[in-house]
Amino acid sequence: MPWMIPNIAKNLTGSPATRKYPFEKRPYFPGTRGRLEVDFLTCGYCGLCERVCPAQAIKKIGDKKDPDVTILYKPFACIYCARCVEVCKFGSVKIFEEHTAPADRKLTLGREGEPVDEEFVLNNGF
Amino acid sequence: MPRMTFPFGPQHPVLPEAIQLKLTVEDERVVEVLPAIGYMHRGIEKAAEKNPYINNVFLCERICGICSFIHGMAYCQTIEEIMEVKVPPRAEYLRVIWSELSRLHSHLLWLGLLADSFGFESLFMQCWRAREIVLDMLEMTTGQRVIQSTCVIGGVRRDIDAEQAARMREMLKTLKPQIDAVIPVFKHDYTIKSRTVGRGVLPKDQAWKLGAVGPTLRGSGGAWDARLTGYAAYGELGFEPMVETDGDSYARTQVRVRETYQAYELVLKALDRLPEGETKVKVKGFPNGEAAIRVEQPRGELFYYALGDGTSHLERLKVRTPTFVNIPALLTMLPGCEIADVPVIVLSIDPCMSCTER
Ligand code: SF4
Ligand code: SF4
Numbered sequence: 001m002p003w004m005i006p007n008i009a010k011n012l013t014g015s016p017a018t019r020k021y022p023f024e025k026r027p028y029f030p031g032t033r034g035r036l037e038v039d040f041l042t043c044g045y046c047g048l049c050e051r052v053c054p055a056q057a058i059k060k061i062g063d064k065k066d067p068d069v070t071i072l073y074k075p076f077a078c079i080y081c082a083r084c085v086e087v088c089k090f091g092s093v094k095i096f097e098e099h100t101a102p103a104d105r106k107l108t109l110g111r112e113g114e115p116v117d118e119e120f121v122l123n124n125g126f
Numbered sequence: 127m128p129r130m131t132f133p134f135g136p137q138h139p140v141l142p143e144a145i146q147l148k149l150t151v152e153d154e155r156v157v158e159v160l161p162a163i164g165y166m167h168r169g170i171e172k173a174a175e176k177n178p179y180i181n182n183v184f185l186c187e188r189i190c191g192i193c194s195f196i197h198g199m200a201y202c203q204t205i206e207e208i209m210e211v212k213v214p215p216r217a218e219y220l221r222v223i224w225s226e227l228s229r230l231h232s233h234l235l236w237l238g239l240l241a242d243s244f245g246f247e248s249l250f251m252q253c254w255r256a257r258e259i260v261l262d263m264l265e266m267t268t269g270q271r272v273i274q275s276t277c278v279i280g281g282v283r284r285d286i287d288a289e290q291a292a293r294m295r296e297m298l299k300t301l302k303p304q305i306d307a308v309i310p311v312f313k314h315d316y317t318i319k320s321r322t323v324g325r326g327v328l329p330k331d332q333a334w335k336l337g338a339v340g341p342t343l344r345g346s347g348g349a350w351d352a353r354l355t356g357y358a359a360y361g362e363l364g365f366e367p368m369v370e371t372d373g374d375s376y377a378r379t380q381v382r383v384r385e386t387y388q389a390y391e392l393v394l395k396a397l398d399r400l401p402e403g404e405t406k407v408k409v410k411g412f413p414n415g416e417a418a419i420r421v422e423q424p425r426g427e428l429f430y431y432a433l434g435d436g437t438s439h440l441e442r443l444k445v446r447t448p449t450f451v452n453i454p455a456l457l458t459m460l461p462g463c464e465i466a467d468v469p470v471i472v473l474s475i476d477p478c479m480s481c482t483e484r
Contacts, residue, residue, distance in 0.1 A: 029265050032269055032270070033269040080275075082269070
């Protein structure tokens with residue numbers, strides 16, 4: 001089997017094909033669609049994102065004039081299609097080039113990105 | 127030995143997805159096969175009637191995780207046909223690039239799975255390592271590795287700029303030697319040949335009669351490929367179906383091996399000829415009418431039918447996927463083979479059950 005010798009030598013001296021995660025992280029490509037954030041300070045509460053979302057993962061609660069108006073976002077229902085980013089006229093939905101952090105339950109995020117109880121908000125307001 | 131019947135699947139090490147085959151055997155030879163499907167039914171066709179028609183693109187992409195782009199594109203083409211939307215030429219070429227990248231990664235994945243079904247673990251790893259480059263290309267150009275979500279009604283949402291195109295060419299260059307290293311094993315290796323040559327033979331007339339599609343049909347000598355209809359930019363890129371005549375598992379493997387190279391060439395050709403211009407046209411109104419289209423998936427011909435009634439929701443969406451029509455062909459391949467060959471023959475049609483059951 002002399003034809004195998006170069007291959008054997010390469011395998012013995014070469015570096016492994018895999019990455020040494022977590023010491024070496026895989027860089028994301030520019031334009032990767034990952035974690036999403038809604039900036040409630042610039043949000044105009046127009047509700048357009050809610051209307052286009054294919055996964056019903058983003059929801060406007062309350063009326064625009066209402067002081068309690070808020071956006072609920074469910075990162076674990078979201079399919080990261082970035083339709084909401086496309087339609088938002090105020091640039092309030094931002095998408096980052098990194099994946100959503102894992103969690104031990106399916107979270108619903110409120111106004112400032114804090115986990116909230118969706119049932120409670122729907123029934124009692126904020 | 128008397129006849130006995132036992133279940134193969136739904137959970138089996140070689141099956142990527144759940145299908146059950148009830149095998150009746152006599153002296154280790156299969157004499158009869160009965161399939162049971164329905165383990166992965168998700169009701170996507172019904173769900174599509176409850177979504178606004180624009181959002182169905184994202185739903186249809188989730189029918190299959192491997193050819194997701196082609197599913198999304200097929201849905202878009204169906205709606206575009208109903209609404210008489212003309213897609214810009216640049217978008218047509220971009221659709222070809224992403225479809226062929228999907229085919230490339232699907233075939234590399236399948237070659238790996240085939241190697242795995244013989245217990246050839248290192249070959250499996252090598253195939254999947256090459257596939258990783260294709261997934262990187264998809265992530266770079268579309269934003270996600272598996273579910274691309276770039277095809278929309280009226281065109282595509284992302285563009286490939288000059289810098290990305292140059293990077294893609296570089297990545298394709300590193301991919302070529304990796305494919306070249308694994309392919310000769312599938313062609314000439316003694317072990318692989320002894321497990322595939324002459325096993326699971328499907329004669330050409332049977333293949334036509336049973337309506338087999340894709341590499342299953344082309345491995346039996348049927349020269350049909352839905353890309354011959356010239357949808358997207360395939361008409362301008364010049365395209366020949368890859369045909370083998372033996373009809374056994376080896377022939378089906380060779381069809382996929384040759385298609386891997388063909389997909390590679392098509393991506394390069396489409397990148398070279400990418401026309402300038404818009405990537406998307408605005409679509410207004412709601413679909414009113416019906417249309418049916420066919421496209422070629424890595425596993426064969428995919429059929430979409432949609433009926434719109436002029437509202438934002440479709441009246442009916444029907445999807446016929448390649449594995450669904452390849453199952454009858456599989457049932458004629460199996461009788462007569464040995465039990466040990468069943469996994470390899472089942473895999474040789476590249477079954478995708480989540481497609482089949484939607
Ligand atoms: S589309 Fe933008 S501005 Fe409108 S509700 Fe959504 S985040 Fe707020
Ligand atoms: S990325 Fe898509 S699924 Fe997620 S919230 Fe935005 S529109 Fe909805």
